Amino acid sequence: MRYRILSALVATVAVSAVHAADPETYDYIVVGSGPGGGPLAANLARAGYKTLLIEAGGDEGDNPTYADLANFNEAANDEATRWDFWVKHSEDPARELQFHHTTWDTGGGTFYVGNDPPAGAKHLGIQYPRAAVLGGCAMHNGAVCSLPQDSDWDLVVNKTGDTSWEAHNMRKYFKQIEQNDYLAAGNAAHGYNGWLKTTAGDVSWAKNDNWTGVRIMKKMAELTGQDPTKVADLINTDILADDKNRDQITSLYNMVQHAGKDGKRSSPNNYIRATLADAAKYPLTVKLHTLVTKVLFNTTTGMAAAPPRAIGVEIMSGESVYKADPKHVAGTKGPVSKIYASREVIVSGGAFNSPQILKLSGVGPRAELEKFNITVVKDLPGVGEGLADNYEGSILALGAVPVDAGLITMIFRTKSAPTKNRNIFTWCGAFSFEGFWPGFPTDYGPNQWTCAMVHIGPKSRAGSVLLRSADPQDTPDINFRFFEHGGDQDLKEIVEAANLLRESWKAAGAPAAPFQELHPCPGELGKSANCTDAAQAEFFKLQAYSHHAASSCAIGADDDKMAVLDSKFRVRGVNGLRVVDASAWPVVPGAFPVLPTMMLSQKASEDIIADAKKA
Known part of the structure; x- marks a missing residue:
């Protein structure tokens, strides 16, 4: 534990020192550094765009708990990065209490796991740990690499008519990011010059x-x-x-894993750090320990029919300010400020936090937003719905x-x-x-x-991610049904x-x-x-259990009222706002979503850069 704490401090200082004088306005703001947002931010910076990557956690890239893949169980349990979401599997309270590993709060940071809790214990639910750390959940997972079924890609084509999603075309994004470490060079199905190492046992x-x-x-x-x-x-x-x-x-x-032959984890953390290492060439800034509380919109564009435009984000700075963090101290808040984007805001908070951020920003089901006195920017009923796993x-x-x-x-x-x-x-x-x-x-x-x-x-x-309140420090109410x-x-x-x-x-x-x-x-x-x-x-x-949450801000057809995104990841009904993470999938992609989401991030990078060049 001593090494973990020192490593976190050193890594945070290193990133902050390189970019101590953050400008007020960036071309792009990316919220979340996981498999969706981390590679995207690096790609945008490498394309020459001034990019801000915001991460609610710290940087544990040098910590063996995270860097050594063999320690993945310890990583997922580690309070240094763990966010505890307590979810439900159904609407039936009696059924929920039959889950053998249902968890109870027994006070003082201790838990009881099981079906016969001690008197006075508070029922929490089913633990669904996520990682608040530079690199996201790719820093605490088992690193299993698996591709989605071709039909998962083609479904987007069928819904939107965008043929760039055809399965045979999507393969190129895998090859672009892969640095194959287990096959002889020259295999046409694989990539050898990407940022993501893959290895086999x-x-x-x-x-x-x-x-x-x-x-x-x-x-x-x-x-x-x-x-x-x-x-x-x-x-x-x-x-x-x-x-x-x-x-x-x-x-x-x-089995293939995103790691090197040396057993070291390969993740967005490595790609982000490599991009930061050449600050003169790549204009990437990283803000750690920063919670995005909402997206900011310009709703007075001068044209009555013009959609609202995302112009930045509001942030709360500080460690452990989100209540999913087991280290959070009740009542703790951080200073709040605003940062602006001249081009776009991209939300990549994952299947739980992306819909929460959109709703806190006024984008979501009208009735739910009005219930919490949130000003409706865009009534979008699909936000937080369709959660799958x-x-x-x-x-x-x-x-x-x-x-x-x-x-x-x-x-x-x-x-x-x-x-x-x-x-x-x-x-x-x-x-x-x-x-x-x-x-x-x-x-x-x-x-x-x-x-x-x-x-x-x-x-x-049939799952959902609903607000508990308008407080951005609260965790959402998650039910997979x-x-x-x-x-x-x-x-x-x-x-x-x-x-x-x-x-x-x-x-x-x-x-x-x-x-x-x-x-x-x-x-x-x-x-x-x-x-x-x-x-x-x-x-x-x-x-049954799960840890591959997806589809809560899904891509869909123009005539589908529950569609949140178009095929270019743009949030429907507003400008300058996209969502790029596992929540964008119309279905759960295959057996393990981490590699498909990194591929999705690569495609989003191409789409966003292409749009920027047209502007």
């Missing part, structure tokens, strides 16, 4: 047929129509390869001895999937992953064995996946077998008295 262990994990993997291959005799080759398949049938191919893969779950067991295996990654299609596309991303290994709560994960010892699952293409987009639409079908697909993975475990043999399953079917593997599909569906309905 050592899978040589898969050649040892005596390993328990190899026996399990062979069974996984057999159950999904792959050749079990070739698993050592299959597990080295490039998960980011370019294949026109990629979305329909069930295969084992080598991947459903995630796991099957967890204990072996009789530790399971000898590396990480097994597979993307596959269950038999009831509604399209020919794959619908489950799984990774299996000697770890536990059951969601998020203060202090996660539970360590079940050396014999733990898990297959974690991400459900691709959830049917329901899991399984509200198409829930039975989604649960069926998840249960099918669990059944297939459980079946593969039966091939483990001695000495790891017999497995004692902890959930969703407690008991000796294959002998649980209550392992019906219905019982498992009920388990996953109550215990």
Whole structure:
């Protein structure tokens, strides 16, 4: 902890010292330094535009907790950067209390996690940690790189008619940002000169047929129509390869992460710092520990029919001023000031904070804004609506001895999937992953064995991000409304996946077998008295978790009243304002949104710079 505090102070001073004399007006103001905003701000500065990047947290780029990818669980728990959002999965209070890791405030900065809280504990909800740090959530995640389905890109084309979003065109943005660190140079599907390093793990262990994990993997291959005799080759398949049938191919893969071969995380933090390092060439300014309280508009343009124009932002300066910060002290406020943009303001606060900022600025559903006496700048009913996420779950067991295996990654299609596309991303290994709560994960010892699952293409987009008040220091009211639409079908697909993975475990043999399953079917593997599909569906309905929030400021068609953005990320009905982050997606992009959002940021950079050149 001592190193963490010193590192944060040194990094903050370093950034501030380079840009001590911030001008009052910039060409562009970018709010949020995560996978959407961080690369965008760097790109704008590298294009010669005077750009201000505002980040509510500090800079932990030199801190091993964040820089070393192996420490990602510690990073997500660290109070240095953690913002706690306490969310709901449904409108049913009784259902919420059945979530095994529901969390309670027991006072003095302590928590109780579970279903039998001590007297006087205050129910908080389901923890959804976000990262307030230079680089955003790409600084505390597992760094998994996965591409969206082609249909996720093409959906924007279908909604807006903008053919620049066609999947075959979007690949170029991936190649522009990638610095591939695991394939020989010259692979036409990849990039080698970008700012984002990608690497893959050592899978040589898969050649040892005596390993328990190899026996399990062979069974996984057999159950999904792959050749079990070739698993050592299959597990080295490039998960980011370019294949026109990629979305329909069930295969084992080598997991790719945004990191270097040295295990160091690669993220927007690195790109921002590299841009700041050449201040004479790239006019980028970074303000850390700065909370944007609202976007400022000029509503008196001199033309009655002219839309309001974003002209800057109001900020509150200071550490831990937002109430999601566990270090926040009640009543603490910072000085408030205003900064102006001559061209545009771009909001990149993520799926929770971007809609909150828009609403606090007067852009959102009229009734909600008027409820809190916020002056309506633009009645835009879709702001904060349509919140979506991947459903995630796991099957967890204990072996009789530790399971000898590396990480097994597979993307596959269950038999009831509604399209020919794959619908489950799984990774299996000697770890536990059951969601998020203060202090996660539970360590079940050396014999733990898990297959974690991400459900691709959830049917329901029924969540919302609502204001609690007009106070910008308040956190919003977030409800995902899991399984509200198409829930039975989604649960069926998840249960099918669990059944297939459980079946593969039966091939483990001695000495790891017999497995004692902890959930969703407690008991000796294959002998649980209550392992019906219905019982498992009920388990996953109550215990599913998520950490890929998206779609709360979605791109949509001109005639869609719930559309917040056009295909160029422009907020509808106002000028000079865009949103560039995961909230812009019409659907959750594939299995992991971080790489798709960085690609989205690259496209937004191109669109914004093109518009600037036309002006």
